[in-house]
Amino acid sequence: MMVKVIVTHKPGVLDPQGQTVLQSLRQLGHRDIRDVRIGKYIEIELDATSREDAERQAAQISDKMLANPVIETFRVELE
């Protein structure tokens, strides 16, 4: 089963990578861009007995290895 995990900064946490891209875009003339936030996108292919099991495994992995719970939050999406 294919599970997608999206890891983003928690609201209020600074995102220097996003700010750098934002500055560069403005310097290139993209005046309509208000904000850029950069996160991670992870596709996990796993064996699971059910959708719930897949979701549970993905959340466990994300919590343990993919996201830093201090500054990041994640959501799991099933196809």
Add this chain to the structure above:
Amino acid sequence: MMVKVIVTHKPGVLDPQGQTVLQSLRQLGHRDIRDVRIGKYIEIELDATSREDAERQAAQISDKMLANPVIETFRVELE
């Protein structure tokens, strides 16, 4: 308007970061994980006259700055 861009490796392109996570998960006992692929997730807040305009701007930015067209592909998602 909020636009989301997902950047992933093209099929067949090696993903060392994903492979490293996969190895670590297996060593931690996650035997059910078959594959892990890691990409980027970008949220762009922009002023646009229409959904089409927002999509066009996001695609232009992605092509220019967010994705490496040699090894990566991207898709734009509107809320």
